[in-house]
Amino acid sequence: MRPFQYLRPKTVGEAVTMAADHPDAQYIAGGTNLIDLMKRGITSPSTLIDINHLPLKKIEHRYDRTRIGALALNSDVAQHKLVTRRQPLLAEALLAGASGQIRNMATVGGNLLQRTRCSYFYDVAMPCNKRNPGSGCSAEGGINRTHAIFFNANEKPSCIAVHASDMCVALTALDTDVVIAGPNGERTLPFKDFHRLSTQQPELDTYLAPGELVTAIEVQDNAFTEHHHYLKVRDRASYAFALVAVAAALQMDGGKIWEARVALGGVAHKPWRYWAVELMLRGNAPSEKLFREVAEHEMRSAKAGEYNAYKINLTANAMVAALKTAAGIS
Amino acid sequence: MKKQTPDNPADNSLSRVDGHVKVTGAATYSAEYAVPGLVHAVLVTSTIARGSIKAFDLQEAETAPGVLAIITHLNAQPVPGWPAPKQPAERAPAGTAFRVFYDPFIYFDGQPVAMIVADTRERALHAASLVRVTYQQEPHQTHFEKNIGKAAIPLNVQRSKNSPFQDYTRGNAGAWAQAEIRIEAEYTIPTQHHQPLEPHAIVAVWEAGDKLTVYDKNQGVKSAQGQLAQAFKLPREHVQVVSPYIGGAFGSGIRVWPHTVAAVMAAKQVRRPVKLVLGREQMFTSVGYRPYTVQKISLGAGKNGQLQAIVHEGVGQTSMYEEHLERTVQGTRTIYACPNVTTRYRLLPLDVNTPTWMRGPGDATGMFALESAMDELAFALQMDPLEFRLKNYAESDPERNLPWSAKALRECYALGAEKFRWENRQMQPRAVSRNGMLVGYGMASSLYGFHRHPSKARAVLRADGSVTVQSATMDIGPGTGTAMTRIAAGVLGMNAKKIRFELGHSALPDAPGQNGSSTIPSVGSAVYVACESLKGKLLALAGEMDERFKAGRQAVVRDGQVFGSDEDKDGLSFADILKHHHLNELEAAEESKSGAERDQYSMYSFGCHFVEVQVHPLTGEVRVTRVVTCADVGAIINHKTARSQSIGGVVGGIGMALMEHSEMDHRFGRYVTSDFAGYHIPVHADIPAIEVYYIDKPDVHVNPIGSKGLGEIAIVGVAGAVANAVFNATGRRIRTLPITPDKLI
Ligand SMILES: Cc1cc2nc3c(=O)[nH]c(=O)nc-3n(C[C@H](O)[C@H](O)[C@H](O)COP(=O)(O)OP(=O)(O)OC[C@H]3O[C@@H](n4cnc5c(N)ncnc54)[C@H](O)[C@@H]3O)c2cc1C
Numbered sequence A: 001m002r003p004f005q006y007l008r009p010k011t012v013g014e015a016v017t018m019a020a021d022h023p024d025a026q027y028i029a030g031g032t033n034l035i036d037l038m039k040r041g042i043t044s045p046s047t048l049i050d051i052n053h054l055p056l057k058k059i060e061h062r063y064d065r066t067r068i069g070a071l072a073l074n075s076d077v078a079q080h081k082l083v084t085r086r087q088p089l090l091a092e093a094l095l096a097g098a099s100g101q102i103r104n105m106a107t108v109g110g111n112l113l114q115r116t117r118c119s120y121f122y123d124v125a126m127p128c129n130k131r132n133p134g135s136g137c138s139a140e141g142g143i144n145r146t147h148a149i150f151f152n153a154n155e156k157p158s159c160i161a162v163h164a165s166d167m168c169v170a171l172t173a174l175d176t177d178v179v180i181a182g183p184n185g186e187r188t189l190p191f192k193d194f195h196r197l198s199t200q201q202p203e204l205d206t207y208l209a210p211g212e213l214v215t216a217i218e219v220q221d222n223a224f225t226e227h228h229h230y231l232k233v234r235d236r237a238s239y240a241f242a243l244v245a246v247a248a249a250l251q252m253d254g255g256k257i258w259e260a261r262v263a264l265g266g267v268a269h270k271p272w273r274y275w276a277v278e279l280m281l282r283g284n285a286p287s288e289k290l291f292r293e294v295a296e297h298e299m300r301s302a303k304a305g306e307y308n309a310y311k312i313n314l315t316a317n318a319m320v321a322a323l324k325t326a327a328g329i330s
Numbered sequence B: 001m002k003k004q005t006p007d008n009p010a011d012n013s014l015s016r017v018d019g020h021v022k023v024t025g026a027a028t029y030s031a032e033y034a035v036p037g038l039v040h041a042v043l044v045t046s047t048i049a050r051g052s053i054k055a056f057d058l059q060e061a062e063t064a065p066g067v068l069a070i071i072t073h074l075n076a077q078p079v080p081g082w083p084a085p086k087q088p089a090e091r092a093p094a095g096t097a098f099r100v101f102y103d104p105f106i107y108f109d110g111q112p113v114a115m116i117v118a119d120t121r122e123r124a125l126h127a128a129s130l131v132r133v134t135y136q137q138e139p140h141q142t143h144f145e146k147n148i149g150k151a152a153i154p155l156n157v158q159r160s161k162n163s164p165f166q167d168y169t170r171g172n173a174g175a176w177a178q179a180e181i182r183i184e185a186e187y188t189i190p191t192q193h194h195q196p197l198e199p200h201a202i203v204a205v206w207e208a209g210d211k212l213t214v215y216d217k218n219q220g221v222k223s224a225q226g227q228l229a230q231a232f233k234l235p236r237e238h239v240q241v242v243s244p245y246i247g248g249a250f251g252s253g254i255r256v257w258p259h260t261v262a263a264v265m266a267a268k269q270v271r272r273p274v275k276l277v278l279g280r281e282q283m284f285t286s287v288g289y290r291p292y293t294v295q296k297i298s299l300g301a302g303k304n305g306q307l308q309a310i311v312h313e314g315v316g317q318t319s320m321y322e323e324h325l326e327r328t329v330q331g332t333r334t335i336y337a338c339p340n341v342t343t344r345y346r347l348l349p350l351d352v353n354t355p356t357w358m359r360g361p362g363d364a365t366g367m368f369a370l371e372s373a374m375d376e377l378a379f380a381l382q383m384d385p386l387e388f389r390l391k392n393y394a395e396s397d398p399e400r401n402l403p404w405s406a407k408a409l410r411e412c413y414a415l416g417a418e419k420f421r422w423e424n425r426q427m428q429p430r431a432v433s434r435n436g437m438l439v440g441y442g443m444a445s446s447l448y449g450f451h452r453h454p455s456k457a458r459a460v461l462r463a464d465g466s467v468t469v470q471s472a473t474m475d476i477g478p479g480t481g482t483a484m485t486r487i488a489a490g491v492l493g494m495n496a497k498k499i500r501f502e503l504g505h506s507a508l509p510d511a512p513g514q515n516g517s518s519t520i521p522s523v524g525s526a527v528y529v530a531c532e533s534l535k536g537k538l539l540a541l542a543g544e545m546d547e548r549f550k551a552g553r554q555a556v557v558r559d560g561q562v563f564g565s566d567e568d569k570d571g572l573s574f575a576d577i578l579k580h581h582h583l584n585e586l587e588a589a590e591e592s593k594s595g596a597e598r599d600q601y602s603m604y605s606f607g608c609h610f611v612e613v614q615v616h617p618l619t620g621e622v623r624v625t626r627v628v629t630c631a632d633v634g635a636i637i638n639h640k641t642a643r644s645q646s647i648g649g650v651v652g653g654i655g656m657a658l659m660e661h662s663e664m665d666h667r668f669g670r671y672v673t674s675d676f677a678g679y680h681i682p683v684h685a686d687i688p689a690i691e692v693y694y695i696d697k698p699d700v701h702v703n704p705i706g707s708k709g710l711g712e713i714a715i716v717g718v719a720g721a722v723a724n725a726v727f728n729a730t731g732r733r734i735r736t737l738p739i740t741p742d743k744l745i
């Protein structure tokens, strides 16, 4: 690990000023991802700005939104009454992530900004465009069992890694905004525009500008509290990243689906919102046949490598399973 | 928790004698010895799989803060036990254990090429990241299937007619072609790593007068002592190996590995105590692994289910510089009564580091294949897999034509089947579902050879009536000290709390390393005879004090006292006996080893596993939901610790079946699963309640305590049982481990 300087701001203003003054600095929250990245030499900031003393832990309800501070712990969010009552899909997704110990340290902001789990990214001896732009993508033509099957249609991907977060899959299915503080004040970004699908600059995972700090997320109230399911398919029962994950949320009435949300994890450079499916589901009575039809619809645009072709079937199947559970049909 | 019989009868099992110090953190592990003046070594490892080192650029590393030395093959002090490197340098010929910092050649990816010694570990790590190495790269071969044509009879076997790894045929080698019902299939086990939670670590102290003390993670202090003495040309007694606590090893600590030698080299060179701890990623290329193995099995039977022929061929991976041989195909010669059996074993050398023994070495690999094949043939016969095995039960050892010393496998099958409710199994796959999950049952048999090595133990009674028993054995997790205490307490008629068992130090009486499930059979016997001897001496002294205890009478020991008979209520305490004779202590030291019985009987542990799985029909996720394991290992010394051994074995088997896979990117010859995020082992949520049963009948022919080995048999066969259950649930036969969702989708 490269020696670094450690700073501890008390206010958001102080934090963003420090970041502006130290271009090579990184914020550290729970450290569950950043410390690993530093230990393996993937990132070597000369300055760490410890944001744990900023007042960003609060979870509250304002108007029609649940606002969750960037430093709220994954475990606290998952069991907070406001979240379990109003955003149960989010709670479900959080509990599917990592382990109890890690969720006790991991923050919402850090979860949004966690790096991919591509194993080539983690090994500095191997080429990787995300870690070292221009060096090549080892996963392309390598062991790409966990890699993406959906891409930005307008470019040849320079990185085929997937975003690893479970929480972000649920947030993608819901209507979420990210609240950001920067040297020039506060701004918000819709969640769907927060992460990058494009890998033109593979080293960048999000549209956060250098030195900007996430201060909160805000999740809109919705009518999905009854019919939702977060399904995570993984290599073991717990403590593994998703091979494929599905966040499914339905608003149902009179035996019909009135509103549907489907987001996928483990399939693209960012959580994948399944817009077409949502339209196809609307106004229809739930059935396995319908779910199968819509699930397979978008799979036509999927592209697999040598080791991840299974993901095409698996994603469709997982979607059927998640929608069935959400709809309450067996 | 629910009480089970008979694995957990309300017996008087001892809890782990070192449980308290372990869970409270008071136990000192290798990396935790706070030796004054300690400095830290970190290895820099190769990033290519074959070639040679052209040059180092050490400028940045040398000037990094805290750096005391950088050791490479260019400046390392020669290890005196090694021959001087050839000039010009030559690649080590096959059969040479890897020598660290010896020549410029790269034999495998992850090979140590340089070592930083610095005042703190963090500074050493930082400096290590600054070392630049240029290589002359050569094409490497690491891909097993692409090179399988190069598999050959191991040189070791070519040189030795009597090698057990020779090709074997009994009966008619062509019998398979004539069998009525036949199956033939290929099974693959990928490379799997031991990955104990405690990484390998050593603190090496080189003192004035060329005395070496190492606090090291290993599985045999005596063999480590011998190997280090040899390498550094020191008198054996100048080397002490101290390893009382080991955080798991599973075979990774049987050999003395290059990092151990490297740490000693550093300590000798910088004249400071050196600590070296392997990083998790270094654990993949430093301490061996279960080798990638491909097996082909041909099985034939009559329509009545009588086995007629087995052909079992296995090819295992090894390194270019060293052969590692395993029993992969050997169990097949022994386990079933079959007149025509052929086995062949080959090795495929690749540009990788040498594999090593990993729990149930060879047998766990071979039994996965054989027990899968048995299930395939049972299905082809439309016969219950258990009935099929019973039909081919070997009443004596068909390989050596000897009677078993004892075999209660039939009882294991019966007990296991009853507890598991095997009778509910459906012959046809996909016949049962529960809560939307496909449910399947599978079973497998298990065997493991009996190993007993000469062992010594010393028992000392002290003036306060306490006893210390010593032997240079190890505890890599099974609870050796607890079991030995139990044996001593039984012989001496004492409360276990007054007995202290010492192990894990090379100055103690000779004992074998902890491997091959040999500790209880070997060291347990030595402790038994040493305590018997101590008891004899004690009774003799008591006899001098009181007629009742004279030789030939029925004197007994109980509660730390000598009594004239079982009914006698008036005892003489051990302490009083010593006091009367003005003795501070009374000592007995004995050795125990096998005799002629080895040639009269065939000795094995036996067992079986029954497994229920649930498979998600849409996602292909497999969860083991129930396991019943049953073993016949002779007498059980201490049920509680035995039971956790069996549970641990099953957990290992579940990992082997469902997740463990060290995957290499062959373009680089480098593992891509080099941390716990990539190398999956079971977590709690993967493990159901595991029921453990023992037959618990002493095998009177094997040793004075009637106990055989348990550690390995606990894992052998488990992967097969899981794969068979997956077939029963889904109708899919997965022959390449691990059984991950992508294979079932
Ligand atoms: C073994 C393991 C298993 C895991 N399994 C899962 C899993 O199954 N599913 C899953 O979703 N996640 C999983 N995770 C990831 C875990 O959720 C993330 O590590 C965690 O959420 C990161 O939060 P943190 O507070 O520790 O972030 P840190 O490690 O402190 O920071 C991560 C990154 O975010 C930046 N950052 C942090 N906070 C802010 C902020 N407020 N504004 C701007 N930048 C910020 C940091 O600069 C850094 O770059 C796992 C992690 C581990 C170690």
Ligand code: SF4
Residues within 6 Å of the ligand: A116, A118, A119, A120, A121, A127, A128, A129, A130, A131, A136, A137, A138, A139, A140, A147, A158, A159, A160, A161, A202
């Ligand atoms: S997929 Fe992305 S992260 Fe992985 S090697 Fe390629 S560029 Fe790097």
